[in-house]
Amino acid sequence: MFSKVLTVDDLGSINQGLNTILETLGVKEIHQSHYCDEALLKIKKSNMDGDPFQLVITDLSFKPDHHNQKIVSGEGLAEAIKEEFPDTKVIVYSIEDRIHPIKRLIQQMQVEGYVCKGRRGLQELSEAIKKVYEDQIFLSSEVSGVLHSNNDLEIDDFDIELLRQLSFGLSQNDISDYLKKKNMTPSSLSSIEKRISKLRVQFKANNVIHLVAISKDLGLI
Amino acid sequence: MFSKVLTVDDLGSINQGLNTILETLGVKEIHQSHYCDEALLKIKKSNMDGDPFQLVITDLSFKPDHHNQKIVSGEGLAEAIKEEFPDTKVIVYSIEDRIHPIKRLIQQMQVEGYVCKGRRGLQELSEAIKKVYEDQIFLSSEVSGVLHSNNDLEIDDFDIELLRQLSFGLSQNDISDYLKKKNMTPSSLSSIEKRISKLRVQFKANNVIHLVAISKDLGLI
DNA sequence: TATTTCCTTACGGTTTTCCACAAGGACATT
DNA sequence: AATGTCCTTGTGGAAAACCGTAAGGAAATA
Numbered sequence A, B: 001m002f003s004k005v006l007t008v009d010d011l012g013s014i015n016q017g018l019n020t021i022l023e024t025l026g027v028k029e030i031h032q033s034h035y036c037d038e039a040l041l042k043i044k045k046s047n048m049d050g051d052p053f054q055l056v057i058t059d060l061s062f063k064p065d066h067h068n069q070k071i072v073s074g075e076g077l078a079e080a081i082k083e084e085f086p087d088t089k090v091i092v093y094s095i096e097d098r099i100h101p102i103k104r105l106i107q108q109m110q111v112e113g114y115v116c117k118g119r120r121g122l123q124e125l126s127e128a129i130k131k132v133y134e135d136q137i138f139l140s141s142e143v144s145g146v147l148h149s150n151n152d153l154e155i156d157d158f159d160i161e162l163l164r165q166l167s168f169g170l171s172q173n174d175i176s177d178y179l180k181k182k183n184m185t186p187s188s189l190s191s192i193e194k195r196i197s198k199l200r201v202q203f204k205a206n207n208v209i210h211l212v213a214i215s216k217d218l219g220l221i
Numbered sequence C: 001t002a003t004t005t006c007c008t009t010a011c012g013g014t015t016t017t018c019c020a021c022a023a024g025g026a027c028a029t030t
Numbered sequence D: 001a002a003t004g005t006c007c008t009t010g011t012g013g014a015a016a017a018c019c020g021t022a023a024g025g026a027a028a029t030a
Helices: A016-024 A036-048 A074-084 A099-107 A121-133 A141-146 A157-167 A172-181 A189-202 A208-218 B016-024 B036-048 B074-084 B099-107 B121-133 B141-147 B157-167 B172-181 B189-202 B208-218
Strands: A004-008 A029-033 A055-058 A089-094 A113-116 B004-008 B029-033 B055-058 B089-094 B113-116
Touching: A004 A016, A004 A036, A016 A029, A016 A121, A016 B016, A029 A036, A036 A055, A036 A074, A055 A074, A055 A121, A074 A089, A074 A099, A089 A121, A099 A113, A099 A141, A113 A121, A113 A141, A157 A172, A157 A189, A157 A208, A157 B208, A172 A189, A189 A208, A208 B157, A208 B208, B004 B016, B004 B036, B016 B029, B016 B121, B029 B036, B036 B055, B036 B074, B055 B074, B055 B121, B074 B089, B074 B099, B089 B121, B099 B113, B099 B141, B113 B121, B113 B141, B157 B172, B157 B189, B157 B208, B172 B189, B189 B208
Parallel strands: A004 A029, A004 A055, A055 A089, A089 A113, B004 B029, B004 B055, B055 B089, B089 B113
Antiparallel strands: none
């Protein structure tokens, strides 16, 4: 079993349930952080000392504070960890149950596990830790369909940016001008119409309002 | 101090931090529920037995389950409690930090306190319990501006319904027809345009897409 | 009763979105 | 070189949204 684990959340108190799980599994050293920046520092230090954390368990959402933090979310933390210390295993443990952000964590950030907080959260977290220790990926039963549902596989960064600009209230003409100014392609009004139309078909949206609402519900934007 | 308190969340394990707070404050009887329906049953029973819960502390979001529940959210639970047992104090303790849902809890549901989960969550919860015991209302510092910001005071149920229908992809014409069919007033296309225009001004939205996006961010819909 | 105010409804004109079709260019295959 | 495919861009017309103006009606006020 892992011998040195870091847990990161913004509870402001020790997370007793989580600690108990880790102790039960035989983890010797259990450390805690309440801030992402502090967590990353601890991880760096442990690596410099030659005694790195083998596993990091982090929440996703951290409330802002009077302290200004560079990293403000578990997603950012996961990204930073995987960039600098790709061998450190990461399990994300959060209330989030929307497909897209989780897919992003697994596919882009390459985290080893995702567990939904909730009724079976701690049980699943225990399973997740065991699986990850055996070099497997673990996904909560609630979101196990994430990797197979190729519903939004063909949605690229351009689409996301398009949806974001739309949700900011730009007209399709505005977006076209914006893209032309930045010399990005495609930028024609016609192309933008086409993309939006494609997205609307994919998400079965009646119009752009509906499309943006769906995108927000899915956590796409 | 309260002597009999019920806590409701879907953690699936005892919430040790919360229990400790309650014990420290001198609460004798601490009960727990993991489902809203079960919580309401316990409250009913305690009232029938002549030994009612004096305070209920509940989360807002409960993950659905294989059990089908009548009440699926803390908001519904608060509503049911206040309807049937208006003397029972209710404090909501949740991650939610959007203004509107919280305003709704305080103003519509008449709950006595709202505490944001987060860094200072448990400390604030302790303060909240003491305040509520003294017949005062308590709001987390994060959301203390809620009651004064009269930004959306003049938004009524019609507006909400309008925004919801828009987010479902109905055209303004569709909505007009829908309202006419239900003999609801106003129902004319012109009135709908007017309402939407008013909302757009209030929220400084460039178009309906923007308006719906903002409404979703605020938790209005 | 007369007046004011507010809300609903209607109408016309402009802008934007929606949609089908078509032309041009980049790239790979034959 | 010729062909086909994919992507980008353009065009035109119908539908919907946007915006100002105005008429009608209900309730409150004088």
